[in-house]
Amino acid sequence: MISLSTHIPIILIATPILVAALMILLRKQPGIQKVLSVAVSFVMLILSVILLSQVWSGGIQAYEVGEWGKYGIILVADLLSSGMVVLTSFVSFLSLIYSLDYIERKSLSASYYPLFSLLVAGLNGSFLTGDIFNLFVFFELLLLSSCGLVIANEQGGVTKSSDKMEATFKYLVLNMLSSIVMLIAVSSLYATTGTLNMADISVKLSAMSAAGTLPWYVFAIALMFVVVFGNKAAIFPLHYWLPDVHPTAPSPISAMLSGVLIKVGAYGMLRVFFLIFIDTLDIFKPVIMYLALATIVVGAISAVAQTDVKRLLAYSSVSQIGYVFLGISFGSIYGITAALVYLANHAVAKSMLFLTSGGIIHHAGTRDMRKMGGMVDSAPLMSLLFLVGAMSIAGMPPLGGFIAKLSLFDAGIGEQYYFAIGIALFFAIFTLFYMFRAMLLMFWGEKRDVEKYGEYSHHGTSLLMTLPIVVLALTVVAFGIYAEPLIALANATAHQILDPQPYIDAVLMRVVR
């Protein structure tokens, strides 16, 4: 019997592609596009939650696209991938609602909705695929759709088109480069193991390792994936595109990019290294730890220097993703649990901050914090929301960021990575500093003449813009005050990541025609 609930993985990917195609045809009807995309996004959110609960209670789901078993492409929903899909659906649903009032009318009706849909398809596809070449395909989808969205215009035109072009150019060049690296790595892997299915590769590499025939260059191939995923996640020294791209993108897109897209890199590392290249973990862990620490340091120091609020948030993302990778580099249950909690909190808090910054920019008519000041009186709600986000990123209790830092530091100290934790701790103070300095610059201090800066300065934030931020803020608070579900989920996910056998069984133990 065919039941809808068994097809959720493919629905989550195919629907947005289909909807995108439909909306290109409907591009003269912005009203229908608007309703359709919000409705679909909402349905996807519900479906993704259903998928996660199915995986939670029923174990890992493998979905064959075309009944070819490992010879075709298999989608796999385990806790990690379905959790990431929920995160994607949640942030994208809220960003989409926010976009309705934020994005300039013409950009909105031209191609915004289809591009957004394809971005979601790319994200879901990357998370759910069990095939490494398919991952490459969806990375391309991610790259191109995000490029298209970065150049969409927001109302008021705070960002110059030429800036957007330059940023997009850098984004494209650097990501194409990493795509080439990925292609070389994937094809070398295929040439060595004869398969593209990740579970199958894993089995074959383990067998080689057991038989002593594991060639040395498999280690080189593995580490090339550090470049590939590191580039997506913007870890040092692959982060250079991010501080240009995230600020120039319109705020809801910045929220998507910083909130979800860079997490694809973290997801990829977890998936590829802990499923496929288990034998290389001893080299991978120290490498990624030093890269993570460098990322924390560079991102945090650079963030202090920024006067553009969105650029500050972008550098903060660089620094924060370093913390996620630090947790991954511990490679233990606690480390990975911490990394996942950190990742979830950053996804929500940072997308919230970017959306809030959109509201602030809308209000002040500029991105330059030096031109703002004393806005707590004219925009009290934005001020409060920014404070919640800033506190969470800075790791202040009782918000989600605190739980994240707590679990990360606890894991690190428990496993005796004192040096790493020392660095992480010291730069947590930088985080506190730049976040609160930004807040004080914008909201406290002497009042500036807001009217002077741009014609949109009198604009408040509409309900459609405020609501998503409030929902995200409540989530951040919930992550802190009642963190148990999140931690339990992260913990179960970490167990699943560190024990790949059920994943392999789910994928390979099936009848092939």
Added chain:
Amino acid sequence: MDSFTAITIAVFLPFVLAGILPAVAKLLKDKIGWYASATALLSLLMVAQVAPEIIHGETIQGTIEWLPSMGINLSFYADGLSIMFGFIVSGIGVIIMSYSNGYMSTKEDLPRYYQQLLFFMGSMLGMVFSANTIQLFIFWELTSITSFMLIGYWRNRPMSVYGATKSLLITASGGLFMLAGFLVLHAITGTFDIPTILHNESIREALQNHHLFIYALILIFIGAASKSAQGPFYIWLPNAMEAPTPVSAFLHSATMVKAGIYLIARIHPMFSGTEAWFILVSGVGIFTMLLAGFLAFRQTDIKGILAYSTISQLAYLMTMYGYTTHEEPGIGVAAATFHLLNHATFKACLFLVAGIVAHETATRDITKMGGLRKEMPITFIVATIGALSMAGIPPLNGFLSKEMFYEASVEMGHLLGGPYTILIPALAVLGGVFTFAYSIKLIDGIFLGKRPTKGLPEHIHDPSMVMLAPAIFLAGLIILFGLVPSIPVHNFIEPTVSGIILEEAHLHVKLWHGFTTSLMMTIATFILGILIYTQYDRIAEWQNRFNAMFPWISVNYYYDGAVNNAKDVTFKFSSRMQPGPVKNYVIAVLLLTLAMFAIPAMMLGTNLIPQNLNFDVPLYEALIFLFMIVAALGAALLPRYLPAIIALSGLGYLVALLFIYLQAPDLALTQVLVETLSTIIFLLALVKIPQKFKEHIPTTTLARDLIISVAVSVMIFILLINATQGIVAPFESLSYYFIEKSLALAGGHNIVNVIIVDFRGYDTLGEISVLCLAALGVYNLIHSRGEDE
């Protein structure tokens, strides 16, 4: 109601009632302060309900499940120490919030003010009753944040913002170190639960012998010192005086700044009895006590004097809690605990007076005041009681605890022996001398002497009872505790001390206890104090001159330097890191890729090139390769675009040719199509741009680029030549499956086609979407360009 519930209510009630406060404020308008006072009173009653059990020597503990996955629960623990703090916090809370009704103008944003005060009170109560370190930290940081909000209450004043930022940076960062300390403690003891460690001797012993002991101690102490403004961290407290005066009285003298002291008392049983404890806690304490007491002379702002005095008094407490030896871990505990309670009474009282004076005279500058005793007689009496208690004059409570301080100092000096027998009591007396001097200055400067002819309002009078009554109440407590010390000692000090030294404590505190050494020290303090006071202004002047001459001998100098230069320094760093042109970033990516290849190659790569390579290449293939190399070099070296593009497309066609030789005609066909199309697009674009490379590239850059390119090429060559040695046995390619099933199951003769449309048709869906996206992107570009023009 059982005791655990009472404590839980005491902690959370302020949060809940503060949450609905803005709504209530719409009803009560200007009277909202009384709502806040009532809330504080409720908390006080809850604490009071628990008190009898604690006085009988019991402790209370209870747990609500919160984060079982991390082993962290919401749990409260009440012993003498927490109950005493509970009384101080909620009791002074009631006093301050009532007082605020008179102090705060109705034009102020009252709901925000009271809401934050209540949030603070709840956090502080939560902290002192916390039974586990993580929960303690959470409430600890909440007090930092609410303090930040309250210091910055006047959000538009630059000095408020400065003070708020400073306090947050120092106390919240210190808190992070403390958290690290707690986590180290967790790593050592395996628990976050404080009572478990307190009541288990084997855990405490293991802790003291652990090699991480000293790190845990230092980290936690940094947290305590930053919160209680000790050592170099003292600098935030004077700037915190930008807060409304009731806030200063509540947070920055009576309660929040004592959080560090609370923490030291709380961890006393775990860490004391070691040399490290004495050196760190007492050492920093004595240093701060003297420095802050001395620096108080320079202050002209009455709140400034009180701030430095608070720092110095907190340092007394640190010093006393730090007195320890292995045999006798808690020498100064009783003295410290009693002084802690007394300080809360007299310092809060003095702050309330400062608020009254500032409210009535519209200035806080002590040099502009004088002779106010006639106009404000009641205020004068209250202030005198507070200041004399601080100075240690009998029969007030400050005298009693200072005597105990001297006694403990003598004992500590005696136990250490050698020069310390004299040194420690002498330093203690010196601290007392400074305290005496500035206490007298407060009374003398404000109330005695002559009234200045100008600068003060004409009519100055005692304030309304709303403001006066709380101060009078505190003055009453000062006298009561002084005359009948058994009340506080029996009810608060003994249970607290037993909780800290972990054995039954019986104290005998009397006003008159004979001609002891400590009484001699007190008398010496008075004499020296009076002598110093005669030189008060000269010392202050000297300090000012010194400060002007050596501005770099001050912690503030470095704090301001760090914060003000932060932007410039980091800006230099970030612009160096992010130079702009994309080429640098490409190099970074390539270098990392090389490193990622080099690490395993050097660690594991015994032979980078496979041994049995097949060099049997037919001549025509070798020729094609030769041409390819020539074409590639041409593309890189030719100075004009047109020939370079032709060379590039030549390379592409040669690859197509190679595909034909390798029996992949469809690939070759695709390659030819792609190559043709891209050449045409290139040529079309060429029409619009200059025909020559204009920019001059320096030789060094060229060499660098060349080295990187060659290295990358070599890397890819080595990787691919290894990878193409075939699938590692015993595994085989998927192709066999495709060959076998292609026709049978998918109905296609051409395997590549079947793979594309069937076996891996899903990939194709993705690729089609990518193509569609590229088209959309171009459409968008053209679209938006059209708009611009």
